[in-house]
Amino acid sequence: MSALASTDRGTTAVPRASGGLRRTPLSYTVLGLVAAYSLVPVLMLVFNSLKSDLELGRNPLGPPQNPRLENFTEAWVQGSLGRGMLNSAIIVLGTVVGVWICAGLAAYALARLDVPFKGGIATYLFLVISLPVQIFLVPLFFLWSRLGLTDTLQGLIIIYVAINTPFATLLLRSFLVAIPKEIDEAARIDGANELQTAVRVVLPLARPGFLTVGIVVGLAAYNELLFAVTFISEPSTLPIATAYLNFSQGFTQQYGLLNAAGVIMVVPVLVMFVLMQKKFISGLAAGGVKG
C-alpha cells in the first residue's frame, strides 16, 4: 500500500500526462513481482515434473537438466490416474448435464411460468447457496450409505447436482428474463406446449448462460474434495482429486512422479481455460467457489 501512496509524488503539478507516465514503472515493478509470486510455484510444478528424484535432490528449483518424460507415464500407471480421470470425466459430465436439466427447467419456471411462492423459492435458493454444507453433510452420509450410494459415481453426481443447482438456477434465470417474452408467445401460438417452448425455443437462446454454468459447475466437480473424500473410499470409484491424494500419501518420496501427476491433473483445466478464457473469468467471478 505504501508503494501505491508514494508512486506519484509530484504528479500534482501536471495532473494527467505525467500522472500516467510516472506511475507506470512502479506499478509494473510491483505487478511483475506479484506475477512472479503467482507463477513461480506453477513453474516449479512443471520443472519438477520432469526431474528424476536424483536430480531433484541436486537441483531442487532450477529447470530440469535432462527432462524425464517417463515421469508422466509412470505417474499415470502408479497413481491409477487413468481410472481417476475416467471417473472424474463421468462425474463432471453427469453433474453438468444434471445441473443443466434441473436448473434450466427451474429457471424457466421462475422466469416465465406462474410459480406459487416465487419470492420464497428465490430466498430459499439464496439460503441454500450461502449456508454451510455441514448443515446436511452428516445425515446425508448415513442416508447415502443406507441407500447404497456411497462409493458410487452416481451417488456423488446426485450430491453435486443438488449443491450446484441453486446457484445455476439463479444465474440462468437472470439470462432468461433478458430474453423477450414475444419469442415464447409466438412458439405457444404456433401450438408448442410448454416443454417444447422451453427446450426448443427459449432455453437455447440462453446458451451463454448454460456455458457459464457448465464451466463453473464442471470445474467445481473436478476439483471438489470434501464430498469426494467423505463419500468415496473404494479405489475403483475414486475421482482424480482423491486418487491424486492417495497417490501423494502413498509415495511421499517420489516428488518427480507426484509433480507429473499434478501436471496431468491441472492440464485439462488449463486447456479449457485457454480456450474459453473470458467465459471462465466472468463465470467464476459470478459463481465464486472456494475449496
Next chain:
Amino acid sequence: MASTDATPRTVAPAPSAPGRRPARRSRRRGSRAVAIAFLLPALAVNLLVIGGPGASSFFYALTDWDGFTTPSFTGLENVTRLVADSNFWNAISHNAIYLLTFITVPMAMGLGAAFMLSRIRRGTAPLRVIYFVPYLFASVVTAQVWKNLLSPSSGIASALNKIGITALDDVFFFGDTRLALFSVMAVDVWQFWGFLVVLFLAAMQGIDQSRFEAARIDGANAWHEFWHIALPGIRPTLTFAFMIISLWSLLTFNFVFVLTGGGPAGSSDVVALLVNRVAFEQLQAGYATAIALAMSFLGALLLVIFHFIRRGEEEGL
C-alpha cells in the same frame, strides 16, 4: 422446432387483447401445474440431498445417534457438551483466525493489484490471467506444490543449502504447532487471491473515469484516488467479497485436510474437519450434527449481518 415448420405462422401478429382473455384464464389454472412440473427435478434432488437431511439435522443434533442404530433423544446434552468441548473452541478459534486473515491479507493484495491493473496502459489482461491461474488449480495439487517448496529437505530449504544457508533446514512449516495454521493459510491465500483481483478489477473498470480525472485535477495522488474514489466506487462488490470470504472461512476444509489434517496436536484444526472426524471416525453422528448446526448458525448470523449492511448501503445510495 416441430411446431413452426407446419405453418408459416412463426411471426405471429400480436393478437388483440379482448380475444385472448378467456384463453389466458383457462391456461392459468393448468399453467400452475406445468410450473410445478418444471420445478420438480430441481426440487426432488434438493429435498433428497439438502432439504431432507438438513431438516433432519435439527432432530439428530438432539440425540445420541451413531449413524446406524435408532437414535434416542437426549435433549440438550449435545449442546452442553459442545459448550464445554475444548476441541470445538480450539477449532472455531482457528476458523476465526482464518476469517480475520482472509478479510485482510488477500483482500489488501486483491485491491492493490486490481487498482494498479486498472491504471496501467498495457498488460492488464495477461497479468490478470497470471494472477488467476492458481485459482484454477485443484487444492490437492496446490498443496503438493507447496509441500515440496516448503519441505525442510527439498524445495527452497535445499536450494538455500546450496549457497550455504541452513536457516530453513529444521523449520517444519506444516509440522510445527506454531507455524502450521499460518502455513496452511499462506498456501490458501496464494491460490485464492487472484479470484479477488478479477472480481475487484471488473468492478473498478465500471467506475466512471471522469471521477478519477476530476480528482487528479484537484491534486489527488494515487492513494487519494484509491481511497476516495476506487474503494467507495466498488462498495457493493466489497461487501459481497467480505460476505463470501466470511462464509468460506467458516467452511474451510481442503487445505487443512490435505496439508496438516488439523495437526500437529490440533494446532490447525478447523470446524469442518472436526465434524468429519466426530461423525465418521468416532461415529458420534448426533454430536457431529450438533457441531455442524452450531457452525451453520454462525453462518446464518453472518448472512443476517451482511443483509443489514447491504440494506444500509442501498439506503445510503
